Amino acid sequence: MRVFVVAGEASGDKLGAALMAGLRKHTPDVTFEGIGGDRMIAEGLQSLFPMDEISIMGITEILSQYRHLKARIRQTADAVLAARPDVLITIDLPEFGLRVAKLVKAESDIRTVHYVAPTVWAWRPGRARKMARHIDQVLALLPFEPPYMEEAGMRCDFVGHPVVTDPVATPDEVARFREGHGVQEAPLVLILPGSRRSEVSRLLPVFSQVVADLHMQRPDLAFVLPAAPNVANLIDEAVASWPVKPTIINPPQDGVKAKQAAFAAADVAVAASGTVSLELAAAGTPMVIAYDMNWLSRQIIGRMLRVDSVTLVNLVSETRVVPEFIGANCQPKPIAAAVLASLDAPDDQMQAMAFTMDRLGRGGLPPGERAAQAVLDGLTENGGRIA
Template identity: 60%
Template sequence: MGALKVFILAGEPSGDALGAALMAGLKSQVPGVAFDGIGGPLMQARGLVSRFDMSELTVMGIAEVLPKYRHLKRRIAETAQAVIDTAPDVLITIDSPDFSLRVARLVKAASDIRTVHYVAPTVWAWRPERAKKMAAMIDHVLALFPFEPPYMEAEGMQCDFVGHPAATVPRASAAAQAEFRAQHGLDDAAPLILVLPGSRRGEVARMSPVFGEALGRLARTRPDMKLVVPAAGSVADAVRTEVSKWPIAPLVLDPRGQDADAALAEKRVAFAAADVALATSGTVALELAAAGTPMVSAYDLHWLSRAIISRMVTTDTGSLINHVADTRIVPEVVGKDFNADNVVRAMQGLLADPDAQRDAMELTMDLLGRGGADPGLRAARAVLNRMG
C-alpha cells in the first residue's frame, strides 16, 4: 500500500493509549502513513499534531455534557469538516461515542470516506439499540472483547476482535516493585492501597470525597496503611486538589513533565506494588487484573444521569472482570449504594481475603489475548485487511 492518510481521533486517556498503539501498528505495516486528528500525549508522542486539546472532550454523563453542549457541538462540526476537507483514506474514531459517532455521522452524510470505530459499544450491558444506530455511520468495528463481534455483525457492520491492550502489559518485576516502595518510603509490611478516583474531572470531583472519607475511617483500624494515587495528566490538578482534603495524605503520581514512557512505567510499577486497589469502575480494572492487584470497584454519576441511565442497564454488574470471567467476585459499590460506609465494608472484606480474585483476573487476561500478538498491531492489520 502506498501513502496512507489516516484521520484518527480520541477523547479520553484510555482512547489515547489505544490510538497510540494503533498508530504504532499502522506505522509498522505502512511506513509512509500520515496522521491527522485529535489525541492526547501518547498519540502525540507517535507523531500526531492534535487539532485541539483532547481534554476538551473528556466528559461523561448526560448532566455533565449539558453545560458544554454548545462547545462540543462546535467541535463536532469543526472536526467533521476537517475530515471532509482532507479526504483521508480512513477515519478512525476511538471510543468517546458522544463525540466520535456524531463526527462520523456528519462525515458519512457528506462523503464516502471509510469509517472505523475502535471499541465496540457495550450493547451487552446497556442500550442494545446503539449497535443498529451505529451501523448508519460506521463500516468497521474493532472490538476489545471476544464476545462482541456477533452483536456488531448482526447489524451489518464488519467487526474484528483485536484483543485488549491490558492483556499484553508486562507485570512489573519484584525488584522494580521493591525499588518503588523504597524510593517512596513505603514499608513492605504496611498495606499499600492504590486509589483511582477517575480519569475525567467529573469523576474525580464525585468520587474523591467519598473515597477520602472511607479511607480515613479505614485508617483507624489500619493506621500503618499507605495510599498511592496515580493521576492522569489531564486531571492531575483536580486530583491534587481533591486529595489535599483527605484525612490521610497519599502519594500522588503526576505524569506531567515526565517522558510518556517513563510515566507509564512508573504507573505500572505502582499498580503491581500495591496490595489492593479502590478503583473507579472502567477499563482500569483490566490494568489492575494485568498487575494482579485485587480491587473494590466503585462508581456514581450525577443524580440526573444516574436516574436516566439506570433505566437502560441490562446487566447486574459493571465490572469488566466480572463480565469477562463470568463471575461476580469483584465487589462493587455503585449508584445509590455509593457511600463511605459501603466502601469501608467492601475494602475491609478485600483486605481480609485479597486472593479471592486471583483466578478470575488470570482467566480474564487469557480470554483477552494474553500471549498473542500486540492488540495495536492486530487492530492495524484488521483496518488494512478490511480496506482490501
C-alpha cells in the first residue's frame, strides 16, 4: 500500500505520525511519501522538502510568499501524480493541502482524504461544498462535525481528538511543581494569553488588570503563566511592568512537564480562545475564556459566526458552563468576577469537562489508529483499491 501524506505545521506533524503508526499496524507493508516534520520522518517519511517552508500563517505572510507557495503546491501535486499512491492524505493547513488535492483530482482518480474538518459549523459553511469537489473523505476531530461534511457530499469519520492521548501530570508531579514554585496549598490561577504575537499583545494588558483585580480581592491567590516559546520574550518584557507579577514558565528551559504540571496544578485558568480549552479539560482545570481582536475583525467575524459560543468545551458538551468574554466583552472586571465564581463553584464545569473528554474518545482506541482504520475502510468501499 502506498500513501502520500502532506502536513505543514507541528500539530499536523503530530497527527500525521500517529496516523502513519496506525496504518503500519494494520498494513505492515505500507510505504509513505510526502511532506512532514520530525515526527513523521521518524515514522518513515522522506519529506519532499522541509515542512516549515509551507508553515505560513496570516494573509500578509501568505501574499508575500505566494509565488513560492504556488510552486510548492504544483511540485507536490506533480509528485503525487507521479507516485500514483492508493490515497493522498492532506492534514489541516487547507490553504496548501486542499489546493494540492484540487490539482491531483483534476488529473487523476486518486482517492483524497483531508484530516481535520474545517470549522464550517462556526463560519463560512460554503467551504464544505467547495471541498467536496476534490475531497472524498474527511477525518474529523470533533463528534458533531460529520453531518456538515456529509451534507456537502463527502464521507466523514469522527476519529477522536489527539488531546485525549496527551500526557497529564501525575499527583507527584503536581506536588513537586507547587513546592518548587513556592505555592504549596495556595489557590493557583493559570494565565494563558495565547501563542501568536498579535493575540498575546492584545490580551496581555487585559490579563494584567485581571490579575491585579484578583489579587486585590483574594491576596492568597498565586499566578502562573506558561509562555509559548515564540512569544516568551514578548511576555517577559510585558510582565516586567505588571503590578502583580505571575511566575512565568518557559517550556524550553523548564521542560514540557512543567507546562503539564502547571495545567494540572491550577485551580482555575484565564485563557485565550482556542484548543487550549481542551487541554485544560483534559487536566480537569475550570476556565474562563477571554479573547479580543481588532475592530475590523470584530465586525467581520461577528457577522459570520454561526454559533453562540466559541469554546470547544461548551460546544462538545452541549452546555454553556464555561464563561467567555469575546470582543467588546473582553473586559477585566467581569473576567475577574467569573474567575472567582468558577473557583468557588467548579462542579458544573468539572462535569462538562469530563463529558467532553469522553465524547472526544478518552478511553477508546487512540485517534491515530481510528484515523488509520477509517482511511483503510474508505479505500475498500465502492470498489476502492489497496495495492
